Amino acid sequence: MLAYIATRVGRAIFTISLVLTFSFTILAATGDPALLIMSVDAPPEAIEAFRERYGLDASVWQQYIGYLGNLLQGNFGQSLRDGRDAWDVVVERIPLTLALTVPAFLLKIGIGIPAGIYAALHRNSFLDRLVMMISVAGYTVPSFVLGLILILVFAVNLGVLPSGGQDTWRHAILPIVTLGTAGAAIIARYTRSAMLEVLGQPYIRTARAKGVPWPKAVRRHALPNAAIPTLTVVGLMVGSLIAGAVVVESVFSWPGVGRLLISAVANRDLMIVQAILLLVAVCMVTSNLLVDIAYGLIDPRLRGRSGSRKT
Amino acid sequence: MREPLVRINGLTIDFDTGQSNVRALHGFDLQIEKGEAVGIVGESGSGKSITWLGALGLLGPRARVAGSVRLDGREILGLGEREMAAIRGKRVAMIFQDPTSSLNPVHRIGRQLVESLVLHRGMSARSASAEARRLLERVQIAAAAQRLSEYPHELSGGMNQRVMIAMALAGEPDLLIADEPTTALDVTIQAQILEVLKEMRRETGMGLVIISHDLGIVAELADRVVVMYAGRPVETAPVSRIFDAPRHPYTRGLLAALPEIDGALERLVAIPGQVPEPHKLPPGCPFAPRCAQANANVCDETVPTMRAIAQDHAAACALIHTAKPEALRSLELA
Numbered sequence: 001m002l003a004y005i006a007t008r009v010g011r012a013i014f015t016i017s018l019v020l021t022f023s024f025t026i027l028a029a030t031g032d033p034a035l036l037i038m039s040v041d042a043p044p045e046a047i048e049a050f051r052e053r054y055g056l057d058a059s060v061w062q063q064y065i066g067y068l069g070n071l072l073q074g075n076f077g078q079s080l081r082d083g084r085d086a087w088d089v090v091v092e093r094i095p096l097t098l099a100l101t102v103p104a105f106l107l108k109i110g111i112g113i114p115a116g117i118y119a120a121l122h123r124n125s126f127l128d129r130l131v132m133m134i135s136v137a138g139y140t141v142p143s144f145v146l147g148l149i150l151i152l153v154f155a156v157n158l159g160v161l162p163s164g165g166q167d168t169w170r171h172a173i174l175p176i177v178t179l180g181t182a183g184a185a186i187i188a189r190y191t192r193s194a195m196l197e198v199l200g201q202p203y204i205r206t207a208r209a210k211g212v213p214w215p216k217a218v219r220r221h222a223l224p225n226a227a228i229p230t231l232t233v234v235g236l237m238v239g240s241l242i243a244g245a246v247v248v249e250s251v252f253s254w255p256g257v258g259r260l261l262i263s264a265v266a267n268r269d270l271m272i273v274q275a276i277l278l279l280v281a282v283c284m285v286t287s288n289l290l291v292d293i294a295y296g297l298i299d300p301r302l303r304g305r306s307g308s309r310k311t
Numbered sequence: 312m313r314e315p316l317v318r319i320n321g322l323t324i325d326f327d328t329g330q331s332n333v334r335a336l337h338g339f340d341l342q343i344e345k346g347e348a349v350g351i352v353g354e355s356g357s358g359k360s361i362t363w364l365g366a367l368g369l370l371g372p373r374a375r376v377a378g379s380v381r382l383d384g385r386e387i388l389g390l391g392e393r394e395m396a397a398i399r400g401k402r403v404a405m406i407f408q409d410p411t412s413s414l415n416p417v418h419r420i421g422r423q424l425v426e427s428l429v430l431h432r433g434m435s436a437r438s439a440s441a442e443a444r445r446l447l448e449r450v451q452i453a454a455a456a457q458r459l460s461e462y463p464h465e466l467s468g469g470m471n472q473r474v475m476i477a478m479a480l481a482g483e484p485d486l487l488i489a490d491e492p493t494t495a496l497d498v499t500i501q502a503q504i505l506e507v508l509k510e511m512r513r514e515t516g517m518g519l520v521i522i523s524h525d526l527g528i529v530a531e532l533a534d535r536v537v538v539m540y541a542g543r544p545v546e547t548a549p550v551s552r553i554f555d556a557p558r559h560p561y562t563r564g565l566l567a568a569l570p571e572i573d574g575a576l577e578r579l580v581a582i583p584g585q586v587p588e589p590h591k592l593p594p595g596c597p598f599a600p601r602c603a604q605a606n607a608n609v610c611d612e613t614v615p616t617m618r619a620i621a622q623d624h625a626a627a628c629a630l631i632h633t634a635k636p637e638a639l640r641s642l643e644l645a
């Protein structure tokens with residue numbers, strides 16, 4: 001198990017360094033931020049000074065090395081817009097985004113998993129078909145469309161909820177529902193098919209043949225095994241808690257990390273974009289790592305021949 | 312009259328495939344005495360597995376099982392899930408063809424054995440785990456204590472089948488249904504597993520239903536054989552009689568396909584063609600399309616039913632019963 005975890009951690013670090021290099025390269029290649037930030041008719045000396053101040057006059061390679069060095073010291077550079085520390089700018093948005101994504105995540109799990117299990121256990125029943133129909137609708141409708149529909153119904157027509165902003169908790173309801181719906185639909189589908197797959201396995205028949213009553217066979221032999229594939233999607237959703245709300249934040253004018261990213265990209269605010277990308281990458285890679293470790297804990301086949309308790 | 316251990320009468324199984332209803336088992340009758348070993352033989356698709364899965368209520372919700380299955384005289388068909396669960400594993404245990412996928416991959420061997428012991432013998436987890444080890448030793452698994460903490464993927468197929476047998480023994484059942492227990496295993500391992508089954512029967516006196524497409528395997532373990540074809544029994548007799556005086560053309564075909572035990576280079580004569588699927592049965596005798604003796608006048612008219620030929624011997628072939636006594640005698644001598 002230790003070797004298993006060590007490999008996964010190594011792979012995670014490798015992935016993060018790849019992301020770092022990649023994002024830096026792409027953004028460095030997209031244009032000279034100095035020309036974008038300063039007005040067109042700024043005097044050349046001012047542009048020079050700007051470049052010098054932000055280290056933009058060094059070679060790309062030196063910038064990269066310097067950037068990595070800074071990262072190791074926890075220095076993510078300054079926003080090209082207002083000179084504030086890039087990390088501070090990003091961090092202050094995180095709670096706002098989490099205020100949407102965490103409740104939405106709970107909604108996805110709380111609805112998606114039970115609905116998927118129910119549908120699988122009552123395959124082809126009326127409710128199974130209903131759940132699957134809602135689920136198809138839930139994940140084929142893009143979230144900005146769903147968001148706009150919800151705004152039309154609840155904000156414009158019924159006038160019961162605000163359409164945008166973040167002043168009260170009521171402002172969060174529509175974005176959370178929008179985020180949660182698609183996720184719940186996806187989780188329900190995954191859970192259902194994972195359960196159906198497991199319920200068809202010979203060891204479920206064995207469990208029943210040895211006298212385990214059906215409800216117990218489901219709890220003891222089907223659910224843990226079906227959790228393995230379901231974990232993959234759930235893990236992806238955990239990884240996107242911080243940056244998974246870009247579209248919804250825009251639709252509902254919610255000033256979270258997602259909207260910061262969009263404006264930073266539009267402004268070529270290099271340091272902010274990098275800080276966000278790095279944050280996202282770390283979240284994704286970490287949640288992947290956690291999922292991998294959870295796999296290893298649940299499924300002994302992945303741990304390799306020598307199980308943790310052996311030898 | 313004493314009740315047999317198991318008495319199956321007119322068992323039928325239909326599958327609801329959504330649009331249509333297909334009958335896969337067309338009336339199965341069998342009695343098994345306490346401690347008796349019965350072999351069920353037939354090619355793939357002849358209905359061997361569904362008969363027993365159906366009898367134990369292990370077919371899915373799309374299967375409609377009708378008729379009668381009595382255990383010690385008590386009707387068990389249509390019992391609720393709780394009552395059936397109390398019978399499964401405790402009175403009647405079942406093992407399957409692919410032992411490795413028949414065990415839960417994420418539970419340790421010990422845990423799976425203990426589960427049965429706690430269910431059927433009301434043991435505490437502690438004493439159950441000691442008993443689990445004894446069970447593994449009984450099926451001749453070496454290093455039993457260590458195996459308890461291993462997972463099915465760490466054991467060979469033969470070893471896992473021994474675990475399945477040990478698990479079946481946990482409930483001290485009166486009847487073990489072994490559905491092709493050696494089909495997925497190497498020949499040498501097959502022989503070992505058959506040996507374990509024999510040994511366990513000697514030790515416990517439990518009855519056995521051995522399902523196989525191989526008459527040779529059945530002959531090793533069973534007292535009596537039921538030959539099945541396309542969802543029907545077509546011949547039943549004591550093992551020796553099946554080998555010495557087979558009457559149904561299908562049984563003869565199966566025998567001809569057996570390799571000679573003494574190693575002579577006998578040509579294997581497999582029966583040409585295959586078992587018709589349940590929704591494509593011919594109108595008369597289901598074996599007619601493949602039967603060398605088929606006679607269009609008799610065989611395509613009605614489905615022959617099982618009729619007694621001698622004490623303990625019955626077959627379902629129109630020719631046997633329409634044949635004149637002399638012809639019958641010559642058949643018997645053949």
Ligand SMILES: Nc1ncnc2c1ncn2[C@@H]1O[C@H](COP(=O)(O)OP(=O)(O)OP(=O)(O)O)[C@@H](O)[C@H]1O
Nearest residue numbers: 326335354355356357358359360361362524588589
């Ligand atoms: N769930 C099901 N739905 C529809 N038909 C089924 C189902 N299970 C089995 N059948 C049909 O019932 C027939 C008998 O199947 P069964 O599994 O009993 O055959 P078998 O004699 O055990 O063959 P094998 O040697 O391959 O195990 C087959 O034709 C099969 O197509």
Ligand code: SF4
Nearest residue numbers: 596599602610628629
């Ligand atoms: S009834 Fe006819 S077709 Fe069927 S087994 Fe007998 S001889 Fe062959």
Ligand SMILES: [Mg+2]
Nearest residue numbers: 359360361490
């Ligand atoms: Mg079978």
